[in-house]
Amino acid sequence: MEENSSPTLYTYCIPYDDGAAPNPFWGICTLVICKPVIRRTAKKGDWVVGIGSKNSPIGDISKHVVYAMKITDKMTLEEYDRFCQNQYLKKIPDWNSKDWRRRLGDCIYDFSKNPPKMRKGIHNEGNRARDLGGEYALISSHFYYFGNFPIEIPKSLHAIIKEGQGHKSQSNAPYINSFLSWIKSLRSKPNKLYSNPQLKIFKNKEYISKCAEYRRKEAEIDEQMGTGCE
DSSP, rough: OOOOSSSEEEEEESOOOOSSBOOOOTOOOOOOOOOOHHHHHHHHOOEEEEOOTTBBTOOOOTEEEEEEEOEEEEEHHHHHHHHHHHTTTTGSTTTTOOHHHHTTOOOEEEETSOOOEEEEESGGGGGGHHHHTOOOOEESSSEEOOOSOOOOGGGGGGGGGOSSOBBHHHHHHHHHHHHHHHHSSSSTTTTOOOOOOOOOOGHHHHHHHHHHHHHHHHHHHHHHHHHHHH
């Protein structure tokens, strides 16, 4: 898939950063199991930015960047399943692993079956329709992940902040160059995890089902809003 010569900046509010969506582990950042509209429409070369919530697990971070990823590859979910099996096995959830990052794997669907079989992970059958409806996995080998220590956005870029459901993209066009200049000016090297996720999802078993249910509802609202939220 060719890279977009005129990149788009997608911004959205990430209410619960738990390390699954996005999944920034094992050297690449992936967005696979939420934001179905963005996953379908974003192209190589575009940027996806998760902005914190007023009600995040660590307080009001509504004017802070949690993560930013340049899309360096985009593949169907079936292609992503093969990609993980061949190159990134640790992205496949291993529910029995003592390493909590392995349990957060976002390669949830096994396409050797038809219909694809859901591997045991942080999503359940209630998430299937919207997960698969996103059609694509977004891959980044050029990303910034701040997690528990998000970076405050300068006032000159507050226009890109998206509160609530949906996302911004078209309205961000006047700001993309300024955003890229700003994030590159930070003393932050790309592809380095500067913190763990904000929500320790395995600390309380209820968090897992609550997060899955929240993402299901969020994806449904995103679909209803469609491109009208841009």
